[in-house]
Amino acid sequence: MKKKHFNIPVFIPEAACPFQCIYCNQRKISGKLHLPDALEINNIIEDHLTTLPKKDATVELAYFGGNFTGFTSDVQKNFLNLVNPYIRSGEISGIRLSTRPDYINPEILDLLKDHHVKTIELGAQSMDDEVLKKSKRGHTARDTEMAANMIIERGFNLGLQMMIGLPGDTFEKSLYTAQRITELGATETRIYPTLVIRDTILEKHYLEGRFEPLTLEDAVSWSAELLQVFEEAKVKVLKLGLHPSEGLLSGSDLVAGPWHQSFRELVLTRIWRQKLQLLLGLDSETVCIEVPSKEINYAVGYGGSNKKMLLQKFISVEFNTNAQLNQRSFNII
Numbered sequence: 564m565k566k567k568h569f570n571i572p573v574f575i576p577e578a579a580c581p582f583q584c585i586y587c588n589q590r591k592i593s594g595k596l597h598l599p600d601a602l603e604i605n606n607i608i609e610d611h612l613t614t615l616p617k618k619d620a621t622v623e624l625a626y627f628g629g630n631f632t633g634f635t636s637d638v639q640k641n642f643l644n645l646v647n648p649y650i651r652s653g654e655i656s657g658i659r660l661s662t663r664p665d666y667i668n669p670e671i672l673d674l675l676k677d678h679h680v681k682t683i684e685l686g687a688q689s690m691d692d693e694v695l696k697k698s699k700r701g702h703t704a705r706d707t708e709m710a711a712n713m714i715i716e717r718g719f720n721l722g723l724q725m726m727i728g729l730p731g732d733t734f735e736k737s738l739y740t741a742q743r744i745t746e747l748g749a750t751e752t753r754i755y756p757t758l759v760i761r762d763t764i765l766e767k768h769y770l771e772g773r774f775e776p777l778t779l780e781d782a783v784s785w786s787a788e789l790l791q792v793f794e795e796a797k798v799k800v801l802k803l804g805l806h807p808s809e810g811l812l813s814g815s816d817l818v819a820g821p822w823h824q825s826f827r828e829l830v831l832t833r834i835w836r837q838k839l840q841l842l843l844g845l846d847s848e849t850v851c852i853e854v855p856s857k858e859i860n861y862a863v864g865y866g867g868s869n870k871k872m873l874l875q876k877f878i879s880v881e882f883n884t885n886a887q888l889n890q891r892s893f894n895i896i
């Protein structure tokens with residue numbers, strides 16, 4: 564039986580980050596205003612371990628947010644060493660962290676290797692230099708390529724995160740970024756539609772009419788295409804949309820942009836919609852569609868939207884599950 568994977572997330576706000584990417588107010592996104600200390604991190608770990616299954620599970624400690632390898636090596640070691648007792652007891656199998664592509668070098672990777680880091684996620688964001696420049700990322704696509712190669716050569720799992728709808732971005736550039744992510748050997752990715760967060764440079768540009776975020780419709784349709792590129796290349800998409808921190812859910816920090824609580828569901832609904840649209844050519848008054856059990860909600864669609872689309876053509880539309888079907892195959896019966 565395949566073990567289920569769990570992350571224990573610890574957010575490290577941008578204290579270590581000397582950059583100010585145009586869209587980022589990391590402290591607001593993580594909902595945290597200070598660096599967690601040893602006691603807090605231990606409490607986070609203990610709290611999670613009490614709720615996670617002990618059997619058939621692998622657990623990683625995940626240092627998310629900010630720029631982990633931007634800390635001094637002593638600070639990095641302090642954070643990493645906090646996990647040692649749990650690694651010794653077998654309760655945690657390793658550590659994952661996210662950082663910037665231009666903060667990877669052989670010395671940093673040696674340190675991470677010696678401290679049980681298994682997975683490194685880089686914020687690639689785009690593989691187009693113009694988009695990176697306009698977003699004030701402070702690194703190039705070449706930096707991401709070099710970092711990705713070093714990470715893979717040293718035997719880490721590589722994650723490459725991307726954003727869509729950054730200043731200067733187009734669907735073609737996003738597609739190119741997704742393709743490069745697969746070519747660079749990432750085993751996982753995250754797709755983040757660009758949002759306008761309060762107290763960022765992007766907010767200023769938005770209010771001045773210099774930046775227009777993607778519509779929800781565009782963000783969903785771009786993501787549907789990108790998701791299929793990643794699925795085909797067997798790159799796991801860990802996240803579609805922003806971490807729903809309390810600040811964002813209350814709406815007070817979100818100024819504009821394609822945020823939706825069920826963004827992933829909307830994207831999966833869109834993929835099914837494209838497939839089911841082919842049925843509109845059927846010469847019939849009724850249709851019964853069998854789909855894999857795991858896909859039924861997405862096939863019917865968010866809010867029943869795919870079923871409603873079919874009901875514009877058919878008098879009756881029925882969806883059933885069929886355990887023999889896999890992925891997004893379907894039968895008409």
Ligand code: SF4
Nearest residue numbers: 580582583584587629
């Ligand atoms: S590098 Fe990351 S944490 Fe730093 S400003 Fe950019 S997005 Fe924010």
